[in-house]
Amino acid sequence: MGLSGGRIALLQRIADTGHEPDGWAGPGSGLDARSTGPLVRAGLVREASAAERAGLAARTGRPVPWAVRLTHDGRDVLLYARRRAAPPVGAPPEPGLQKVALHRCDLDVLERFVALDGELHDGPAKDLGLAVEAARFHPQSNRWIMYVDGAQMRSMARAFYLERHSGSAAPANRFTRVYGVNHQPRPLGLVPRVERDPAG
Template structure:
């Protein structure tokens, strides 16, 4: 049961109107016998018996013709639904002048380390790069973080991966340069296709 399902929303309405596990919810906006019937059919809620209605009428000083409360299954279903991950945010269209860069988890970690050094680096990350990284969306299908960046932010991102290249692995910088054309230093691209390396070495 996801957070956006009709059952979850109705469970939440009844729980809010009920107040506590011993209370009862009566007719209110969004709560009536018809709207709650899917819950009672599933055993997630129970309607008040005639005796319970009479007791509620005396307590409230007015006739109570119908009331409902969640069962143990209803409370547990509500608790379980709350533990489900929130739905992924909608895909934001690319703003003018932006490009999408898809980062692997390890690459995103490297970019975050780079941003975390802001204030200590002699050349800080480009303005807006931190916000772009924070707004990145993780795509489960491709297993990539999708970051929307301007040209200057993309160059700064590539600089972070360049620093990663110097201190560790060159794989991330090479892949970003190859797949997205984002290169740092900007005029330095020396990738020799594997099929021609032997020929180049032989000349």
């Protein structure tokens, strides 16, 4: 189970108030062993040992009965949570690119598609993988935002075509309904009877 927003906020408070030497945050920061216990058990926060508390007391000139600081995992979780909650940022899209908003499951289809680059007979369009990698989550719409050109749009439609025939038709249906792009395989020509039935 992931951390609640309240526990992420607690990690942030420890990071913000860890002004003691080496980033330790003590009771004076509005923290206590009970509130930080779940983070300690998760390995995201570490309590100071008796020797470390004695060293802190010697350096600060006051008793330090208890203190905590973020572990490396705690810092990484906090950085990741900040990035996850942040609105998409980056350079404006280049002229001629179209904004596409996708469900997470649609982006999953595209990630599988670009992972097969070099193996498929009709693989991803140029730089589609980069566009997929650059997709950013937009919390207000609950969609993943991409910017693609016409060739990449058609390539995305092919990815959803492959998904239709091997998994779910929903991504292809959504893409066609919203953007009007649908992959239509070229029909095979009629095979002459002499080729179909040489013995006939």
